[in-house]
Amino acid sequence: xxxxxFPAAARTELVPGRGGGGPASTRTVVAYGxxxxxxxxxxxxxxxxxxxxxxxxxxxxxxxxxxxxxLRSAFIETAFLLVSSYTCGLGALSAxxxxxxxxxxxAALTFILGAAFLFIELTExxxxxxxxxxxxxxxxLSSFFTLVGMHGAHVTSGLLWLVYxxxxxxxxxxxxxxxxxxxxxxxxxxxLDIVWVGVFTMVYLMGIR
Amino acid sequence: MDGDDRPxxxxxxxxxxGEARADFLSYTVGFGLAILLTIASFVVAQTNLLWGPGIPVxxxxxxxxxxxxxxxxxxxxxxxxxxxxxxLALAFGMLIVFLVIxxxxxxxxxxxxxxxxxxxxxxxx
Numbered sequence: 001x002x003x004x005x006f007p008a009a010a011r012t013e014l015v016p017g018r019g020g021g022g023p024a025s026t027r028t029v030v031a032y033g034x035x036x037x038x039x040x041x042x043x044x045x046x047x048x049x050x051x052x053x054x055x056x057x058x059x060x061x062x063x064x065x066x067x068x069x070x071l072r073s074a075f076i077e078t079a080f081l082l083v084s085s086y087t088c089g090l091g092a093l094s095a096x097x098x099x100x101x102x103x104x105x106x107a108a109l110t111f112i113l114g115a116a117f118l119f120i121e122l123t124e125x126x127x128x129x130x131x132x133x134x135x136x137x138x139x140x141l142s143s144f145f146t147l148v149g150m151h152g153a154h155v156t157s158g159l160l161w162l163v164y165x166x167x168x169x170x171x172x173x174x175x176x177x178x179x180x181x182x183x184x185x186x187x188x189x190x191x192l193d194i195v196w197v198g199v200f201t202m203v204y205l206m207g208i209r
Numbered sequence: 210m211d212g213d214d215r216p217x218x219x220x221x222x223x224x225x226x227g228e229a230r231a232d233f234l235s236y237t238v239g240f241g242l243a244i245l246l247t248i249a250s251f252v253v254a255q256t257n258l259l260w261g262p263g264i265p266v267x268x269x270x271x272x273x274x275x276x277x278x279x280x281x282x283x284x285x286x287x288x289x290x291x292x293x294x295x296x297l298a299l300a301f302g303m304l305i306v307f308l309v310i311x312x313x314x315x316x317x318x319x320x321x322x323x324x325x326x327x328x329x330x331x332x333x334x
Contacts, residue, residue, distance in 0.1 A: 028291050035295050038303035046306040050313035075251055082243055089236040089283055190283040194276050201272040205254035206265055 025060075034184040038191045041154075045195050048150055049202060052143040057208070060138035068133055070124070074204040077120050078196065084113035085193040092186040098174050107166050110189070114159050140185055143202030144203065151199055156190050161185055187193050239282020246275040 056065065071207075091106030125145070128134065137143035165185050168178050250271045259267045274289055280286045286296060 024291065032294050032298075035210070036298055039298055042302060043305050043309070046309040050310045053310060053314050053315040059263060071251065071255065077248075078247055082240070085279075085283060086236060086240040087244075089239075093233060093236065187284060189304060190279060193283070194279050197272050197279070199274050201268050203270050205250055207266065208254065 003128045009134050024177075028178045029133070031183055031187065034187055038187060042191065042195065043146075045150070045198070048143070048147040049198060052147045052203065054138040058139040059139075061153070062141065063133045063136040063143075064209070065140070067113065068128060068131075069204050069207050071204060071208060073120055073124055074200055078200050080117040080120070081193055081196050083109045084117070085190055087113065088186050088189045092182055094177060095169070095174050095182050100169065100174060103169060103174070104166065107162060110167040111143070111159060111162055114155055114162070114189075117150060118155055118159070121148070125149070146201060148203065151192070151195055154195070158185075158189055158192060235282050235285070239278055242278045242282070243275055246271055246278065250275075 048195060052127065087106045087109040091103050094100075094102035094106060125148075128141075133141055137141050165178075165182055168181065172178050210266060250268055251273065253267050280299070286292060286299065288296075
């Protein structure tokens with residue numbers, strides 16, 4: 001039976017990861033499944049990016065990006081998110097090495113930096129709404145608030161997830177299934193940073209020109 | 210299955226124990242490169258270092274470079290056998306993202322061009 005499905009010539013090509021050597025580790029399979037979720041999330045973001053790209057010129061005689069965007073706060077936001085990505089990676093690394101104290105330290109740093117990012121973003125939003133440049137002002141601002149707000153909502157849920165993961169580590173310890181959930185969290189947090197690279201390039205850096 | 214004292218209990222035969230794992234150096238190198246690329250993006254956008262009309266292209270190139278750095282150093286995309294499926298899924302995802310963004314821009318630019326009335330000044334940018 002197997003001979004008809006895999007002829008002998010093809011069977012010699014089977015190496016680990018390409019059908020040979022038995023099933024992959026749970027860790028590899030979990031990471032693959034979560035990676036597919038992340039890609040679908042990024043595809044959802046691509047729809048919002050496309051909407052922003054199409055609508056960014058339709059300001060309805062309202063304020064334009066050049067008048068609204070503050071590159072200094074965009075740079076600080078970018079720096080906070082990038083450093084939090086780094087500390088998140090170091091936290092995942094400490095967890096892999098079963099060093100719980102270091103994990104708590106890096107998780108706290110990640111949380112503080114993520115919360116600071118969110119605080120700056122919300123302050124910026126509040127200022128824009130106060131100036132009369134809210135999401136209902138023009139198609140450009142609707143798409144801006146949808147795209148950047150959706151990223152902010154992801155960061156918010158990431159922060160809640162991080163608190164939940166710290167609680168799991170505190171209660172259950174660094175067991176294999178907790179480590180796999182931590183792996184998914186750090187993939188999620190790094191993916192948010194990748195989306196933010198698109199946001200600050202397309203919205204802020206191209207918007208001020 | 211998830212014994213406390215057996216952190217590698219979920220390994221199956223065929224998975225090498227020396228499979229690529231994250232290490233401190235990888236994160237730090239990625240972090241340094243990402244900082245350089247971010248600063249380069251902000252500098253390029255605000256100065257005349259690049260030829261004016263070429264700035265958006267430069268920014269896109271820098272963004273793609275930074276996304277690549279994130280994928281390799283933070284998400285640990287590699288060429289190992291464990292990563293074949295991840296890289297294939299990534300390639301498919303990028304294809305869809307490309308189609309959605311360039312397709313939308315292309316179609317909407319075309320519609321805008323066809324909708325423009327001779328007297329209208331609001332549609333064109």
